[in-house]
Amino acid sequence: MKEGPNIAGIAALIGDPARANMLQALMTGVALTASELAQEAGVTPQTSSFHLGRLAEAGLVTLRKQGRHKYYNLADADVAALLEAMSGIAMRSGMTRVRTGPKEPALRKARICYNHLAGEYGVQAYDSLLAREFLVEDGEQLHLTGDGRSFLSELGVALPDKETKRRPLCKSCLDWSARRSHLAGIAGTSLLSFFLEQGWAKRVDGSRIIEFSKNGDSRFHAIFSL
Amino acid sequence: MKEGPNIAGIAALIGDPARANMLQALMTGVALTASELAQEAGVTPQTSSFHLGRLAEAGLVTLRKQGRHKYYNLADADVAALLEAMSGIAMRSGMTRVRTGPKEPALRKARICYNHLAGEYGVQAYDSLLAREFLVEDGEQLHLTGDGRSFLSELGVALPDKETKRRPLCKSCLDWSARRSHLAGIAGTSLLSFFLEQGWAKRVDGSRIIEFSKNGDSRFHAIFSL
DNA sequence: CTGTTGTTTCGATCGTGATCGAACTATCAA
DNA sequence: TTGATAGTTCGATCACGATCGAAACAACAG
Numbered sequence: 001m002k003e004g005p006n007i008a009g010i011a012a013l014i015g016d017p018a019r020a021n022m023l024q025a026l027m028t029g030v031a032l033t034a035s036e037l038a039q040e041a042g043v044t045p046q047t048s049s050f051h052l053g054r055l056a057e058a059g060l061v062t063l064r065k066q067g068r069h070k071y072y073n074l075a076d077a078d079v080a081a082l083l084e085a086m087s088g089i090a091m092r093s094g095m096t097r098v099r100t101g102p103k104e105p106a107l108r109k110a111r112i113c114y115n116h117l118a119g120e121y122g123v124q125a126y127d128s129l130l131a132r133e134f135l136v137e138d139g140e141q142l143h144l145t146g147d148g149r150s151f152l153s154e155l156g157v158a159l160p161d162k163e164t165k166r167r168p169l170c171k172s173c174l175d176w177s178a179r180r181s182h183l184a185g186i187a188g189t190s191l192l193s194f195f196l197e198q199g200w201a202k203r204v205d206g207s208r209i210i211e212f213s214k215n216g217d218s219r220f221h222a223i224f225s226l
Numbered sequence: 227m228k229e230g231p232n233i234a235g236i237a238a239l240i241g242d243p244a245r246a247n248m249l250q251a252l253m254t255g256v257a258l259t260a261s262e263l264a265q266e267a268g269v270t271p272q273t274s275s276f277h278l279g280r281l282a283e284a285g286l287v288t289l290r291k292q293g294r295h296k297y298y299n300l301a302d303a304d305v306a307a308l309l310e311a312m313s314g315i316a317m318r319s320g321m322t323r324v325r326t327g328p329k330e331p332a333l334r335k336a337r338i339c340y341n342h343l344a345g346e347y348g349v350q351a352y353d354s355l356l357a358r359e360f361l362v363e364d365g366e367q368l369h370l371t372g373d374g375r376s377f378l379s380e381l382g383v384a385l386p387d388k389e390t391k392r393r394p395l396c397k398s399c400l401d402w403s404a405r406r407s408h409l410a411g412i413a414g415t416s417l418l419s420f421f422l423e424q425g426w427a428k429r430v431d432g433s434r435i436i437e438f439s440k441n442g443d444s445r446f447h448a449i450f451s452l
Numbered sequence: 453c454t455g456t457t458g459t460t461t462c463g464a465t466c467g468t469g470a471t472c473g474a475a476c477t478a479t480c481a482a
Numbered sequence: 483t484t485g486a487t488a489g490t491t492c493g494a495t496c497a498c499g500a501t502c503g504a505a506a507c508a509a510c511a512g
Contacts, residue, residue, distance in 0.1 A: 016469090016470075017470095018470080018471090043470090043471075043472090044471075044472060044473090046471080046472065046473085046474095047470070047471055047472070050470080050471085051470090067479065067480075068478065068479040068480065069479095
């Protein structure tokens with residue numbers, strides 16, 4: 001009897017602890033199999049299967065089968081952004097899990113968000129590109145300028161020739177820790193890949209933490225100074 | 227055993243149909259009493275009280291008592307933004323309520339989001355202010371320029387002298403229908419009030435729809451042209 | 453003081469949905 | 483073929499949380 005989209009539906013979906021754990025695990029950006037996600041959520045494979053079915057049905061995750069495995073991913077950067085936003089509100093509501101480990105500071109510094117770089121490093125890169133007008137904001141639209149394109153290319157960051165509407169080259173994503181935007185979209189993904197390939201940074205075990213080496217850190221700040 | 231904020235907590239909170247209805251009702255920006263919200267959600271006052279207690283505890287809503295009434299509001303523009311983002315995903319997931327009424331087009335055109343203007347009109351105003359550099363983006367920060375301030379003042383929009391960190395003058399809010407940003411913050415609130423006071427637009431019953439009069443429409447487009 | 457209305461607390465009920473055991477279907481490796 | 487691993491479907495269980503009746507408390511109007 002009420003107008004509007006069914007908020008409660010997706011919220012209830014994310015509201016289950018097992019599913020929430022799965023989604024958070026997928027925030028690392030890596031594709032995970034059903035059983036890995038079961039492990040991650042602390043449930044048996046059957047229940048995992050049940051939950052993943054619901055998540056896929058709602059379009060929150062996508063899957064591609066490969067042999068006898070099914071690899072799951074977050075459906076979209078939008079979904080990732082939603083989860084980030086929710087993290088932000090959960091944070092300040094004091095609804096942190098009891099054990100707020102020592103990992104958290106590291107998470108604030110640099111972490112992976114779906115498939116791009118977030119945290120202080122992510123925000124700094126974003127602001128730096130913006131300041132030099134390598135990146136321009138136009139409403140919510142975000143565009144890479146000609147200068148910006150050549151800048152990244154010379155650096156060695158791989159970029160596709162042209163962008164489509166479905167997969168925008170640049171996109172801003174809200175950050176729960178810094179309360180600022182950072183770079184998402186294809187360019188964001190490529191940039192993170194670049195850092196990892198150069199060995200300037202690497203992932204920490206199965207968490208979302210990105211750790212910069214001493215060398216990588218100075219390189220990063222040289223390139224993305226303000 | 228897991229790091230990070232408890233996403234599942236707030237999601238579960240929003241996931242209950244009754245609470246979701248309440249929150250959506252509060253998206254109109256008006257303060258509502260506990261019994262009005264009970265009506266809105268289709269539950270008895272007791273259950274309403276129960277739910278509101280939980281929502282307030284989690285910091286999703288705030289309340290101020292006035293006599294024997296308790297007026298509830300969304301806690302924050304951030305909460306409103308989260309609900310908007312969720313609407314967006316619920317939309318495209320095809321999780322709309324069975325009866326997708328004729329209201330929806332009107333909602334896309336212009337609607338109230340917490341306490342500011344959203345929809346096509348909101349986006350246009352935002353873009354227009356940005357194009358004339360009355361508004362500048364700086365990361366996620368948003369600033370009103372001197373020109374912008376005098377522009378709005380001359381128009382007749384009331385603005386406070388200075389902004390605090392807690393209540394920023396300008397803020398961008400993501401739009402589920404247009405997938406763009408629109409203006410939130412104090413300036414956004416004042417702007418909407420201005421439209422309503424001038425009689426250029428008015429609310430439709432208890433919904434989120436904002437309806438512009440023929441005169442108001444032409445005035446609006448004259449001011450916020452692109 | 454006695455009514456009326458708004459809101460809350462308590463207790464009991466009841467339904468929905470998460471969970472797992474068991475059995476079943478795929479895919480691959482010998 | 484046999485065996486092993488990944489994933490699913492079915493059915494039954496079980497707990498949590500939403501719900502409401504009854505009764506209390508709070509704020510007002512006579």
